[in-house]
Amino acid sequence: MTYPTRLRAHYVLSTHWDREWYQSFQNYRYQLVRLLDQVIEGFENGRLRGPFQTDGQAIILEDYLEIRPGRRDQLQRLAQEGKLVIGPWYVLPDEFLVSGESLVRNIRLGREIARSFGVEPSQAGFVCDLFGHNSQMPQIFAGFGIQGGFLWRGLNQTQTRHVRWRGADTTELACYRFPHGGYCDYTFQVRHAREHARINTTDQVKADLQRYLEYEAEHTEVDPILLFDGGDHEEWDQTTYTAMVEYMEASSDFEIVHTSLDGYLDEMLPQAARINTVVHGELREPGIFQEDQQWVIPGVLSSRVWIKQANAECQALLCQWAEPTATWATQALSVEYPQGFLDVAWKWLLKNHPHDSICGCSIDVVHEDMKFRFSQCRQIADRLTTEALRSLAASVEGEIGGDELRVVVFNPLSMLLDEPVDLILQIPVEWPQFNEFFGFEPKPAFRIYGPDGIELPYQRLSQHKNRIKKRIYTTKFPETYRTNDTGVTLRLQIPASGYTTLTVRAEEGGRPTRHPTTPGLATSERSMANQYLAVTIETNGSLTLTDRRTGQTYSRLLTFEDCADIGDGWYHGQAVNDQTFVSTAGSAAVALVHDGPYLTTFRIRTAMTVPATFNFGDRMARSEELVSLTVDSFVSLRLNTDRVEIRSMVYNIAEDHRLRILFPTGAQTETYLADTPFDVVERPIALASDNHRYRELEIETKPQQSWSAVFDHERGLAVIADGLLESAVRNQAERTLALTLFRSTRRTVMTDGEPNGLLPGSMTFRYWIMPLAGDVDRPRLCRLGQQLAAGIRDVQLRREDMQLHRKSTELQRTNGFLAVAGRVVVTSTRQVGDGVEVRLFNPTEKEAAATLTAGHGRGWASVRRVDLESKPIGDVLASNVSAVTVAVAPKQIVTLHLTQG
Numbered sequence: 001m002t003y004p005t006r007l008r009a010h011y012v013l014s015t016h017w018d019r020e021w022y023q024s025f026q027n028y029r030y031q032l033v034r035l036l037d038q039v040i041e042g043f044e045n046g047r048l049r050g051p052f053q054t055d056g057q058a059i060i061l062e063d064y065l066e067i068r069p070g071r072r073d074q075l076q077r078l079a080q081e082g083k084l085v086i087g088p089w090y091v092l093p094d095e096f097l098v099s100g101e102s103l104v105r106n107i108r109l110g111r112e113i114a115r116s117f118g119v120e121p122s123q124a125g126f127v128c129d130l131f132g133h134n135s136q137m138p139q140i141f142a143g144f145g146i147q148g149g150f151l152w153r154g155l156n157q158t159q160t161r162h163v164r165w166r167g168a169d170t171t172e173l174a175c176y177r178f179p180h181g182g183y184c185d186y187t188f189q190v191r192h193a194r195e196h197a198r199i200n201t202t203d204q205v206k207a208d209l210q211r212y213l214e215y216e217a218e219h220t221e222v223d224p225i226l227l228f229d230g231g232d233h234e235e236w237d238q239t240t241y242t243a244m245v246e247y248m249e250a251s252s253d254f255e256i257v258h259t260s261l262d263g264y265l266d267e268m269l270p271q272a273a274r275i276n277t278v279v280h281g282e283l284r285e286p287g288i289f290q291e292d293q294q295w296v297i298p299g300v301l302s303s304r305v306w307i308k309q310a311n312a313e314c315q316a317l318l319c320q321w322a323e324p325t326a327t328w329a330t331q332a333l334s335v336e337y338p339q340g341f342l343d344v345a346w347k348w349l350l351k352n353h354p355h356d357s358i359c360g361c362s363i364d365v366v367h368e369d370m371k372f373r374f375s376q377c378r379q380i381a382d383r384l385t386t387e388a389l390r391s392l393a394a395s396v397e398g399e400i401g402g403d404e405l406r407v408v409v410f411n412p413l414s415m416l417l418d419e420p421v422d423l424i425l426q427i428p429v430e431w432p433q434f435n436e437f438f439g440f441e442p443k444p445a446f447r448i449y450g451p452d453g454i455e456l457p458y459q460r461l462s463q464h465k466n467r468i469k470k471r472i473y474t475t476k477f478p479e480t481y482r483t484n485d486t487g488v489t490l491r492l493q494i495p496a497s498g499y500t501t502l503t504v505r506a507e508e509g510g511r512p513t514r515h516p517t518t519p520g521l522a523t524s525e526r527s528m529a530n531q532y533l534a535v536t537i538e539t540n541g542s543l544t545l546t547d548r549r550t551g552q553t554y555s556r557l558l559t560f561e562d563c564a565d566i567g568d569g570w571y572h573g574q575a576v577n578d579q580t581f582v583s584t585a586g587s588a589a590v591a592l593v594h595d596g597p598y599l600t601t602f603r604i605r606t607a608m609t610v611p612a613t614f615n616f617g618d619r620m621a622r623s624e625e626l627v628s629l630t631v632d633s634f635v636s637l638r639l640n641t642d643r644v645e646i647r648s649m650v651y652n653i654a655e656d657h658r659l660r661i662l663f664p665t666g667a668q669t670e671t672y673l674a675d676t677p678f679d680v681v682e683r684p685i686a687l688a689s690d691n692h693r694y695r696e697l698e699i700e701t702k703p704q705q706s707w708s709a710v711f712d713h714e715r716g717l718a719v720i721a722d723g724l725l726e727s728a729v730r731n732q733a734e735r736t737l738a739l740t741l742f743r744s745t746r747r748t749v750m751t752d753g754e755p756n757g758l759l760p761g762s763m764t765f766r767y768w769i770m771p772l773a774g775d776v777d778r779p780r781l782c783r784l785g786q787q788l789a790a791g792i793r794d795v796q797l798r799r800e801d802m803q804l805h806r807k808s809t810e811l812q813r814t815n816g817f818l819a820v821a822g823r824v825v826v827t828s829t830r831q832v833g834d835g836v837e838v839r840l841f842n843p844t845e846k847e848a849a850a851t852l853t854a855g856h857g858r859g860w861a862s863v864r865r866v867d868l869e870s871k872p873i874g875d876v877l878a879s880n881v882s883a884v885t886v887a888v889a890p891k892q893i894v895t896l897h898l899t900q901g
Contacts, residue, residue, distance in 0.1 A: 007217055007225060008255045010264040011244065014053035014230030016129055016183055017060050019091065020366040021356040022750040028233065029063050035235045036064045040074065042236060043083050049245065050258025051082055055230065056126025056150075057089040058113035059351070079117040085260040086114035087121035088146060093353040094300065095127070095134040096703040097308060097725060099315045100677030100893075101827050101839070103137075104868050106350050107144055111869065124261035125149035125173060128183040128230075130355055131297045132284040132703075136678040138167030139893055143868030148265040149175040152182040154283035154296045161220045162268075162275040165283070168679045169891040174272035176226055176264070179216070180292045186212070187231035191240045205243035213254045222271040226264050227256070282681055284703075287696035295696050297359075299571035301703050301726035302658075304360030304367055304757060305742040309723030310374040311358060312789055314349050317381035318342070320412040320790040323830040324497060325388035328817040330831050331858075331900060333391055333807040337831040338384050345380035348373045361569025363748055364756040385793065393795035394805035396501050396813055403431070405446075405504040406797040411494035412790045413783060414820035414829075418493045420598035420638045422461070425504055426483040426796050429466060432510035433484075444484045445507035451500055451813035457515035459596035461487035471800065489599040491639065494792070495816025497829065498855065521600035521637050526590045528600045532642040533771070535635070541588025541606040543635065545644065547771040552666075552715040557769060558646070559584045559662040560631055561738070562610045562654075564622050568747035569757065572658060572699070577621035581610050582662075583631075593634065601636040614656035627653050643720075643784070644769040652744060655758045659741045663769065664734040667716040672729045672737075673776060674704040675785065678827070678893050680778045680843040685710075685729045700728040701740060706785025709776050710737050716772035718781055722788050724765060741765050778843040782825040815856055822850040824888055832870050835860075835899035842888040852896070853883040859901040860884070866897045 015035060019025055042048030054060055061084075065072055078084045090110035093103065114121035125141040125148060127133060132154035141149065149165060157163055157177050165173045179185040187193040190208045192200060216225045229237075248256040257263070287295045302308075323342060330337040352370045356362050393408035400406050407425065411417040425446070433442040443463065448456045464485045471479045494500050507513045521528045526537040534546040543557040560583040567573025589605040608629040611622035629652065636645040650659065671682050687698045708727040709718035719727070719739050726740040742763060748754040768788060770781075797805070820826050820840065828839040842848040854860060859882040865873040878884045880901060888894050 006253060006255050007223060008257060008267065009213055009225040009227050010259045010267070011050065011227040011248070011256050012053055012229065012259065012261055012264065013048075013050065013236065014055050014228065015234050016230050016232050017055045017057070018232065018356045019059065019063070019354045020369070021362045024363070024365045025369060029067070031233060032060060033064055033067050036060075038236050040071070040078070042238075043078055047238065048236065048241075051085050051260045053085045053122070053230065053260050054087075055092070056087070056122065056124060056128070057092050058087050058110040059091050061086065062113065076117045079119045084117070085122050085262060086117060086119065087111050088114070088123065088144065089126070090350050091354045092127070092130065094355040094358050095130050095137060096132065096301065096676065097358045098311065098353050098677070099319070099705065099827070100136065100140070100841070101319050102315060102350070102353060103140055103677060104143070105346055106353060107140070108869060109347065109350060111144065122260070122262055123147070124265060126261065128152050128178060131300055131359065133282060134676050134679070135168040135282040135681055136676070136891070136893065138165050138171040138173035139169050140678070140868065141173055142171050143893065145867075147174065148269055149173045150178065150261065151175050151283070152178040153294050154285055155279060156285045156288045156292065156294070157277060157279070158289060158292050159219065160277060161216070161226070162222060163277045163279050164272065164275050166278055166280050168281055168681075169889065169893075174269055174275060176268065178228070179219075182293060183228055184231040186227050186229050187234060191229070191231075191237055193231050193234060200240055200243070202243040202246065205240045206247045209244060209247055210252070221274050221276065222268050224264055224267040225254070282676065286694055286698045288694050290695055297570045298699055298701065299567055299743070300359035300361055300569060301701065302572070302740040302743045303569040303745070304759070305724070306759070306763070307358060307360045307367060307370060308725050311349070311352065312723035314374055314377045314381065316786070316789040317378060317385065318345060318349070319828055320786060321385040321793065322381040323828065324412060325385050325392070325410070327829055327831045327836055328497070329388040329391050331817065331836065332811060333395060333809050335391060335807065339831070341380050341384055345377045348377040348380070359569065361749065363751060364754040367756065389793060389795045390805040391807055392499065392811065393797055394802055395807045395809055395811045397810045398813070400797060400799045400802060401505075402799055403506040404799075407502040407504055407794055408499050409492060409494055409502065409792060409794045410499045411496065411792060413496060413787055414818065414826040415496050415783060416493065416819070417792070419641055420489045420491045421792055422487065422489050422599070423794055425486045425488060426469065427486050427504070428798070429482045429484055431506040432508065434510045434512045444486050445510045445513045446504050447507055447513055448488075448490060449503045449505065451502070456490050456502070458488040458490035459515070459517065459594070459598045461489055461594055461599070463487065471804070473804065489596065491598060495814060496819035498816030499814070501813040517596050520595035520597060521639070522592060522595040525592065526602065528602070528637045530637055530639055530641065533637060533644065535637060535644055537590050537602055537604060537635070539587055540584045541590075541604045542584050543644070545769065545771060547773070550715065550771070550773045552771065552773065554664065554666065554717060554771065556584055557663050558604070558633065558635070560606060560608060561660045561662050562608060562629060563658055564611075564614055565656055565658040565743050565745055566614055566616070566747075567743070568745055568749060570749070572701070572743055573745075575614065575620065575622070577619070579611065579622050581608055583608050598639050599636060601634055604633045604635060606631040606633065610654050610657060612654055629654055629659070642770060646767055646769065648741070648765045650741065650763045650765070652742070652759055652761060652763065655744055656746060658743045660738045661741060663717055663719055663737040663739070665710040665715070665717045665737055667710045667712045667735045669710060669712045669735060672708060672710040673778070674702065674708040674727060675706055675782055675843070676703060677705065678841045679891060680782070685735065686731045700730065701726045702728065706789065707781050708737060709772060709781060710735050711772040711774075711776055713774050718770045718772055718776070719767055720770065720781065720784050720788055721765070721767040724767065739767065779823045779825050782843060812856060817855040819853045820850060821853070822888075823848040824850040832897065835897050837866065837870060837895060837897050839893065839895045840888070841893045842890060845890045847890060848888045849885050850888050850894070851883060851885045852898070858882065860898045861901040862899045864897055866895050868895060870895070870897065872897070
């Protein structure tokens with residue numbers, strides 16, 4: 001075949017480096033060191049002519065230099081000579097299992113590491129092996145100036161090599177879609193990496209390369225061709241490389257240049273207008289074609305669920321507590337911003353975000369290592385939060401009396417919190433106590449006063465007496481003391497991103513301190529109601545919920561469904577010989593735990609009988625042996641709230657099964673909503689009509705970040721969850737929303753099985769149910785997801801604590817540092833340079849006006865937009881103001897830098 005012009009083919013040498021997967025991190029690193037040693041040697045002796053692409057991630061250089069620290073200067077020289085192309089990612093994550101903020105911080109860190117070698121980072125949006133793509137990646141990449149992407153999974157485009165990917169906000173990313181074998185296609189077709197006994201010869205390599213080039217030339221809409229030599233964990237194959245170099249030097253229809261993904265983009269992007277195929281939003285198409293090997297691998301959403309829960313906890317700690325509270329302490333008290341600690345905490349967390357780690361699809365030792373990393377992140381973030389909150393609390397005006405306890409309650413949300421909140425007060429053991437009747441159970445005697453000095457009624461929930469505490473000094477040994485920890489609920493108003501101050505005062509003489517407990521919210525021995533909702537617990541443990549505002553009733557909520565799972569970390573395996581068990585066929589035990597004017601809680605013990613295991617032999621069926629699967633659910637209703645709060649605890653002794661909760665909605669709709677990183681997406685409920693023909697089945701379960709909602713103009717439900725990332729809506733008349741709690745699986749790729757995937761033992765899950773009617777308030781549901789994840793925090797100080805934590809600046813008793821109004825969602829507030837950086841997004845399909853208002857007595861010298869690397873965009877929006885309103889386009893992510901006045 002001849003061509004009108006000589007086509008240029010860009011040969012890119014790389015390796016796809018799963019940091020940990022079917023081997024542990026240390027085993028993989030042993031191979032990594034050998035690989036990079038050979039690459040460096042090839043550069044030094046001249047056998048390797050062109051650059052090496054570090055798989056789109058920078059961490060492999062960090063991992064290498066821990067073993068070869070003396071080669072830092074050598075790597076830096078090679079990078080500056082253009083022989084090492086670094087980034088843009090720190091690690092290659094999963095796009096649905098981590099937050100939008102985590103994706104941004106990941107790319108920022110990868111680019112910072114590249115610059116630490118004295119070079120600019122790669123501008124190639126490399127997401128070659130990620131299990132589908134979220135709707136906002138084009139906008140995220142654009143926020144870093146990245147204009148070109150490299151895709152494979154989640155997209156069945158095979159006839160041509162290019163698409164224009166239009167994100168949620170219409171940002172377009174010109175993308176190369178890898179061929180049938182994905183990013184391994186060159187290694188399959190030219191290196192024959194799957195043919196283990198084959199010995200390649202120079203002539204064979206040249207012939208295979210010629211065929212490969214001809215085929216690729218027929219399937220591209222632009223001139224350049226990509227030869228990506230970067231299969232999984234593959235070292236530099238010097239034999240095939242030498243043959244390729246000989247072909248490159250010979251005259252042919254193709255000009256081969258040894259370059260990088262960036263070099264390819266330099267030629268491809270100017271021709272992007274020739275790309276005719278446009279794809280939209282999130283890309284999660286299951287693999288359809290037999291000749292194409294892409295699999296979207298959807299089951300990872302619920303694999304080893306503790307990983308997802310721990311990650312959600314760490315993300316909330318960093319983004320909703322450690323960073324913003326440290327920022328407020330820096331702004332209000334002029335204390336040092338702990339950037340170094342935050343950087344280390346983020347790095348520990350991001351090391352758990354590689355797609356084979358966060359997905360929960362690796363061998364047991366990989367996921368055991370993740371526990372340590374989560375713990376390091378959690379410890380740092382928790383300590384930073386504690387230090388910032390203590391400093392703020394101790395600096396509140398006024399002194400603390402000897403018979404007083406100062407309790408400062410903090411709200412991390414960007415909106416006012418006005419509802420009953422739960423506190424555990426650390427009442428000094430020496431304070432007076434009172435008894436009911438003839439002394440059956442002593443109770444601490446105390447009263448609570450608000451910031452204005454007015455007494456606040458409270459509902460007493462619990463007490464745990466004589467608990468040990470410690471006070472840490474800088475120049476003395478620790479001091480221990482004991483408290484009577486007393487749980488209370490009381491209604492508070494806490495300003496946005498702020499706090500309110502309570503004073504707890506001992507009641508002299510031990511007189512009874514009681515407040516009215518009737519009428520409580522309980523309406524019978526197994527029902528409760530507030531102004532908005534009425535809840536009845538049925539004899540089988542399910543809930544009947546009535547929305548008193550609309551009159552709509554929802555029944556059989558909180559139905560547990562248990563089916564077999566014969567899959568692995570990648571897939572929920574549906575057995576032919578399955579038996580699905582549901583809790584509504586049984587009975588439940590119900591106990592009233594709390595009943596008062598602010599909070600009522602019932603405990604529902606649901607004891608299901610399910611198969612003990614799955615028989616993988618000839619029977620391939622769930623076992624006849626049955627075991628008890630017990631679920632304890634604490635179901636709560638608060639005054640003036642329109643949600644039902646649930647905490648379910650499961651003790652799992654069964655194997656090879658999936659447990660979900662069902663919520664029949666009765667909504668008449670063909671679509672539903674769910675949140676994803678920086679977005680809310682609308683998905684069809686029905687699966688593709690030709691799904692039975694797919695190589696990889698489309699399944700009903702799909703990703704969420706914190707909530708899914710099913711509704712029509714009259715009724716519907718939203719379920720908001722913490723660290724539960726898989727939901728589904730059944731294509732049945734009742735439009736039942738199903739929330740996956742966990743999958744228990746024994747199979748793991750390339751092993752005979754890894755037992756920890758069975759998840760034996762105790763697990764706890766938190767989620768809220770909210771009835772809906774008409775159009776859904778998307779920003780509010782996102783903020784409720786943040787509220788559930790973050791909760792509230794309090795600092796309790798006695799007079800002895802003041803000198804340890806008080807700063808020279810005096811603060812008001814109630815204060816908010818930053819309020820954000822409008823149909824937007826704030827995802828980050830932190831100190832950057834000389835000001836505060838705030839990131840928010842608009843999850844709606846209409847323009848939103850976001851109004852940012854500074855706290856009392858504060859203002860901003862300037863307000864301006866910045867990109868995702870904190871670089872200014874355009875002119876200053878406002879100067880010397882205490883409030884600013886910014887227009888946010890539909891689905892737009894906006895980052896603002898606020899310089900303090």
